[in-house]
Amino acid sequence: MSQDPKIEEFQQDSLIDEREKPVPPKRYNVVLYNDDYTTTEFVVMVLETIFRHSNEEAIRIMLQIHHHGMGIAGLFAKEIAETKMFETIRLARQFEYPLQCTIKLEE
Amino acid sequence: MLTNELQATLQRALDDSLQRRHEYVQLEHVLLSLLKDATAVDILQHCGADLDSLCEKIEIYLKEEVESIEDNIEYEPEKTLAFQRMLQRAVTHVQSAGKDSLHAGNLLVSLLREEESYAVYLLAEQGITRFDIINYISHGISKESLADFGTNIDDHDDGFVQKEFIEYSFEQFTSDLMLQVEQGLIDPLIGRQKELDQIFEALMRRKKNNPLLLGEPGVGKTALAQGIAWKVYHGDVPKALNDLRIYSLNLGSILANAKYRGDFERCFKGVLEFIAQDPLAVLFIDEIHTIIGAGSTQGSSFDASALIKAPLALGTLRCIGATTYKDYNNVFIKDRGLARRFQTINVEEPTVEETEKILHGLKASYEKHHRIQFTKAAISSAVHLSARYLNDTFLPDKAIDLLDITGAQAALSPTKKKWIKPKDVEQIVARMARIPAHSVSKKDKERLENLTKDLTSIIFGQDDVIANVVETIRLSRAGLGRKNHPIGCFLLAGPTGVGKTELAKQLAVVLNLNFARYDMSEYMEKHSVSRLIGSPPGYVGFDQGGLLTNEIRKNPHTILLLDEIEKAHPDIANILLQIMDDASLMDNNGQRADFEHVILMMTTNEGSVQAATSTIGFSENDQRRGKSNKAIENRFSPELRNRMDSILQFNPLEMSSIKKVARKFLDELEGQLQEKHVELIVSDKAYIWFAEHGYNASFGARPMIRLIQEQLKTPISNELLFGAIQKGGKVRVNVKNKTLTITYEDLKGNKIQSYKSK
Numbered sequence: 001m002s003q004d005p006k007i008e009e010f011q012q013d014s015l016i017d018e019r020e021k022p023v024p025p026k027r028y029n030v031v032l033y034n035d036d037y038t039t040t041e042f043v044v045m046v047l048e049t050i051f052r053h054s055n056e057e058a059i060r061i062m063l064q065i066h067h068h069g070m071g072i073a074g075l076f077a078k079e080i081a082e083t084k085m086f087e088t089i090r091l092a093r094q095f096e097y098p099l100q101c102t103i104k105l106e107e
Numbered sequence: 108m109l110t111n112e113l114q115a116t117l118q119r120a121l122d123d124s125l126q127r128r129h130e131y132v133q134l135e136h137v138l139l140s141l142l143k144d145a146t147a148v149d150i151l152q153h154c155g156a157d158l159d160s161l162c163e164k165i166e167i168y169l170k171e172e173v174e175s176i177e178d179n180i181e182y183e184p185e186k187t188l189a190f191q192r193m194l195q196r197a198v199t200h201v202q203s204a205g206k207d208s209l210h211a212g213n214l215l216v217s218l219l220r221e222e223e224s225y226a227v228y229l230l231a232e233q234g235i236t237r238f239d240i241i242n243y244i245s246h247g248i249s250k251e252s253l254a255d256f257g258t259n260i261d262d263h264d265d266g267f268v269q270k271e272f273i274e275y276s277f278e279q280f281t282s283d284l285m286l287q288v289e290q291g292l293i294d295p296l297i298g299r300q301k302e303l304d305q306i307f308e309a310l311m312r313r314k315k316n317n318p319l320l321l322g323e324p325g326v327g328k329t330a331l332a333q334g335i336a337w338k339v340y341h342g343d344v345p346k347a348l349n350d351l352r353i354y355s356l357n358l359g360s361i362l363a364n365a366k367y368r369g370d371f372e373r374c375f376k377g378v379l380e381f382i383a384q385d386p387l388a389v390l391f392i393d394e395i396h397t398i399i400g401a402g403s404t405q406g407s408s409f410d411a412s413a414l415i416k417a418p419l420a421l422g423t424l425r426c427i428g429a430t431t432y433k434d435y436n437n438v439f440i441k442d443r444g445l446a447r448r449f450q451t452i453n454v455e456e457p458t459v460e461e462t463e464k465i466l467h468g469l470k471a472s473y474e475k476h477h478r479i480q481f482t483k484a485a486i487s488s489a490v491h492l493s494a495r496y497l498n499d500t501f502l503p504d505k506a507i508d509l510l511d512i513t514g515a516q517a518a519l520s521p522t523k524k525k526w527i528k529p530k531d532v533e534q535i536v537a538r539m540a541r542i543p544a545h546s547v548s549k550k551d552k553e554r555l556e557n558l559t560k561d562l563t564s565i566i567f568g569q570d571d572v573i574a575n576v577v578e579t580i581r582l583s584r585a586g587l588g589r590k591n592h593p594i595g596c597f598l599l600a601g602p603t604g605v606g607k608t609e610l611a612k613q614l615a616v617v618l619n620l621n622f623a624r625y626d627m628s629e630y631m632e633k634h635s636v637s638r639l640i641g642s643p644p645g646y647v648g649f650d651q652g653g654l655l656t657n658e659i660r661k662n663p664h665t666i667l668l669l670d671e672i673e674k675a676h677p678d679i680a681n682i683l684l685q686i687m688d689d690a691s692l693m694d695n696n697g698q699r700a701d702f703e704h705v706i707l708m709m710t711t712n713e714g715s716v717q718a719a720t721s722t723i724g725f726s727e728n729d730q731r732r733g734k735s736n737k738a739i740e741n742r743f744s745p746e747l748r749n750r751m752d753s754i755l756q757f758n759p760l761e762m763s764s765i766k767k768v769a770r771k772f773l774d775e776l777e778g779q780l781q782e783k784h785v786e787l788i789v790s791d792k793a794y795i796w797f798a799e800h801g802y803n804a805s806f807g808a809r810p811m812i813r814l815i816q817e818q819l820k821t822p823i824s825n826e827l828l829f830g831a832i833q834k835g836g837k838v839r840v841n842v843k844n845k846t847l848t849i850t851y852e853d854l855k856g857n858k859i860q861s862y863k864s865k
Binding site for chain 2: 022023024025026052077078079080082083086
């Protein structure tokens with residue numbers, strides 16, 4: 001049943017709360033994508049500083065991205081994941097690398 | 108923009124994150140810090156949050172789920188995107204609302220906008236929604252935690268209510284009387300030993316151990332229950348009842364809290380379970396008749412009384428009830444099943460002596476409140492006066508009220524009074540009972556002394572009658588009047604026009620009393636009785652009550668004049684019997700009107716006809732009287748005549764009296780003319796002329812009035828309107844050649860000869 005668009009708009013403001021039992025928040029993966037311009041050193045640096053991996057871990061993930069197109073930098077709560085994603089992109093843009101980063105719901 | 112409190116809170120969150128060496132400052136840090144923020148705590152509590160549980164869970168999360176940075180690295184935690192978003196959102200909202208300060212509530216609202224955050228999840232788990240917070244900070248509406256209880260109950264088949272809930276409902280819906288005694292809110296109980304013994308006996312019974320206190324409003328039923336609590340607290344009860352705990356039920360708050368179907372029953376049951384658990388607990392239900400019908404929904408007859416019937420019968424619930432006779436008979440007794448589980452105990456009005464003792468015991472709190480002190484005599488007079496004059500209410504309530512009002516008046520008076528004396532109490536009683544300025548003040552005494560003189564100067568030729576009436580009034584004022592009897596009942600008989608109605612009127616004026624006149628010619632029909640005392644239920648006018656009863660109730664000190672009583676319907680006479688005998692009349696509503704301060708006067712023309720016929724032989728007066736009496740005897744029933752204080756026979760007016768009457772009316776005319784700036788001069792001869800021509804033994808003073816009107820007033824009024832004396836002047840009345848002459852003189856002194864009488 002289609003509702004009056006005004007009501008829909010209202011509902012989107014979620015003044016009315018859908019009373020479902022609250023579920024514990026799911027976690028998100030931060031995914032880095034390969035591209036032809038971002039250097040491998042940069043990716044490793046990002047993984048080490050922002051995601052605080054050890055050097056070996058960082059290289060392993062980098063290679064995963066390099067060879068398979070994308071790789072998971074880490075699994076976090078959404079709040080943290082999105083912050084890290086933002087930091088990654090900001091850092092990349094600072095160095096003028098087109099590194100792409102998204103977050104994906106954990107499966 | 109941010110309140111100081113909120114700034115501190117946010118800083119605390121930052122510090123906390125740093126201390127834990129967390130990478131970022133997350134929403135969870137903020138929430139934890141908010142749990143120490145006064146504003147946030149207030150809001151969350153009113154939204155039904157369990158703050159301790161929240162705190163615990165967040166701590167666990169922060170310890171176990173969030174990574175810490177190793178110790179040797181120097182860093183500063185960053186705010187997450189979510190944190191910044193939340194803050195920004197809150198700022199934007201507050202700004203667009205036109206406000207300039209942002210507090211923890213705004214932040215909470217913004218926080219709850221974040222999705223998939225553990226902090227938000229925790230709050231949601233507690234049942235807090237964004238709407239709840241908004242509702243509270245906007246309008247102060249707290250969330251009903253009751254509904255939560257409802258959904259959290261495990262479904263037990265035996266219907267037991269959760270333990271937590273029982274305690275919760277108990278605290279909310281009852282008051283612990285022992286606690287109140289401890290806090291000094293309850294006054295000690297004085298006297299009432301007989302009732303106390305009965306109550307204790309009832310409480311000790313095996314079955315039906317529920318005393319029901321019945322009494323008129325104001326006799327002390329609630330005070331009795333509270334007094335028992337006082338006695339138990341101070342150990343002044345028989346040993347078997349030493350550990351009693353009395354709780355007072357607050358039915359109103361249960362009803363107020365019940366939103367959904369079943370809420371009321373659940374809460375009420377919670378209370379009952381609690382009492383049942385404790386064998387020493389007793390539930391005091393004031394106004395117990397309200398239980399019947401309480402909490403029932405439309406169509407269902409299941410109410411609070413049904414809930415208590417079972418535990419009452421089993422004896423698991425001990426209950427003290429209190430209600431008035433009226434409510435008991437109208438409401439409570441309709442539910443036979445409930446009524447039979449109670450043992451009724453009559454609470455009587457305490458005696459005057461007992462009331463005095465009670466008042467002595469209570470006066471301390473009143474003295475403190477009004478900052479005055481009551482003399483012993485004042486308390487005694489309060490009790491006696493209220494017992495005597497305030498008949499609608501009951502002791503000890505009315506005596507206590509009297510003291511309270513007197514104290515209040517003293518506190519308000521410009522002169523600082525320290526001691527309350529009987530005089531002050533009398534003043535208040537006079538006002539409350541609408542007694543005209545009494546208590547034998549000097550002015551009043553003078554009035555009584557001069558009463559005969561005043562009356563004889565207005566009513567002429569009836570000295571015996573006046574003496575009789577004055578005697579009766581003085582008797583009553585001296586305090587020797589009969590109780591349950593009007594001040595006086597008089598039948599005024601005599602020829603027409605001699606001053607019967609006038610006497611009653613003037614008496615009221617001189618004594619400054621209310622005057623009520625009922626012309627019995629309006630009450631000649633059978634149904635007119637209902638006009639006086641009110642119509643029976645079902646008839647039109649049932650609500651309005653009776654004219655007579657209302658009048659007397661409004662003004663208990665009245666001169667009641669019933670004119671031409673012989674015309675009234677015999678049923679009216681029957682009412683009179685009651686008034687004269689018992690000094691009280693009950694109207695259709697069952698309320699009594701008190702006639703104790705009424706002077707009842709009835710006029711009749713009966714016997715005047717008979718008396719007018721002249722006879723041969725014995726002195727005229729005696730014959731006349733005898734004939735008149737005979738006629739009265741025939742007309743009025745013995746019961747009526749018997750109850751009268753005296754039958755006042757008015758004499759027909761003699762020549763001397765007529766002269767005085769003439770003089771009186773002419774003086775009156777003179778006064779009227781003076782207002783028009785006209786001087787009236789009547790010669791002596793004119794007076795005599797009037798007296799001669801106006802005298803008619805059988806018609807009394809009325810012919811005189813008519814004569815004056817014809818001969819004087821009419822011609823004068825013509826001149827006054829159109830003639831010489833328009834602007835003022837003189838009018839001389841004289842007699843020449845046995846005819847009346849009126850001479851008009853205008854302001855300049857021009858004489859105008861005038862009319863001669865016929």
